[in-house]
Amino acid sequence: MRMLKAAALLGLALFAAEAVAKPVGIAVSGAWIQATPPGAATAAGYLTIVNRGREADRLVGAESSVAAKVQPHHMSMTGGIMRMRPVAGGLGIAAGATVRLAPEGDHLMLIGLKSPMTPGKIVKVTLEFARAGKVAVDVPVRAGPPAGDMGAMR
Numbered sequence: 619m620r621m622l623k624a625a626a627l628l629g630l631a632l633f634a635a636e637a638v639a640k641p642v643g644i645a646v647s648g649a650w651i652q653a654t655p656p657g658a659a660t661a662a663g664y665l666t667i668v669n670r671g672r673e674a675d676r677l678v679g680a681e682s683s684v685a686a687k688v689q690p691h692h693m694s695m696t697g698g699i700m701r702m703r704p705v706a707g708g709l710g711i712a713a714g715a716t717v718r719l720a721p722e723g724d725h726l727m728l729i730g731l732k733s734p735m736t737p738g739k740i741v742k743v744t745l746e747f748a749r750a751g752k753v754a755v756d757v758p759v760r761a762g763p764p765a766g767d768m769g770a771m772r
């Protein structure tokens with residue numbers, strides 16, 4: 619009984635610590651960037667955004683020192699051809715919703731790479747949300763998707 623109580627208190631303490639570290643309603647997890655061959659001008663980044671807040675938010679932009687610009691991109695299928703374009707007005711995340719940016723789907727596009735994305739490298743990306751403001755994420759470069767990330771279409 620005593621152990622259970624201690625565990626419950628510890629759980630509360632951890633929850634509180636997390637709440638302090640992330641005062642905003644937005645949580646980002648599972649971020650990674652697809653490695654690129656030398657000389658590549660662009661790279662794609664993927665991540666999962668959870669909006670724990672009670673209000674809808676939007677990912678309106680992003681930046682990183684490794685690229686001239688970083689844009690949220692939307693992927694769509696038109697006549698059997700996949701096309702991507704910058705998300706006009708930002709990527710919406712409804713209150714309580716989880717939005718997954720994954721291979722073959724929406725992604726972050728790093729444009730004008732200043733150095734090659736080699737596996738193992740950690741890239742700092744700052745996401746900008748309309749409500750939550752700036753959220754900095756350390757994003758590892760990977761040769762392929764992490765285990766369990768099956769892509770947006772599967």
Ligand SMILES: [Cu+2]
Nearest residue numbers: 691702726727
């Ligand atoms: Cu793109």
